Amino acid sequence: MEITVNHQTYQVTDVCSIEQMLNVVLPLSQSGIAVAINEVIIPKKSWSSELIKSNDQILIIRATQGG
Numbered sequence: 001m002e003i004t005v006n007h008q009t010y011q012v013t014d015v016c017s018i019e020q021m022l023n024v025v026l027p028l029s030q031s032g033i034a035v036a037i038n039e040v041i042i043p044k045k046s047w048s049s050e051l052i053k054s055n056d057q058i059l060i061i062r063a064t065q066g067g
């Protein structure tokens with residue numbers, strides 16, 4: 001299935017949780033991020049159970065230090 005993550009298109013399996021999608025999109029470091037699907041923030045505790053649907057618009061935001 002095709003999904004859009006931060007304005008880039010990815011192909012993932014038809015049954016894919018947020019956690020599985022993150023392993024494809026961000027394979028190295030998943031700390032300090034927030035995920036929104038179709039403009040709704042998904043709590044981290046739901047990432048393993050929340051399934052992504054075809055054509056979902058996903059936004060991943062990474063926290064950074066700054067001043």
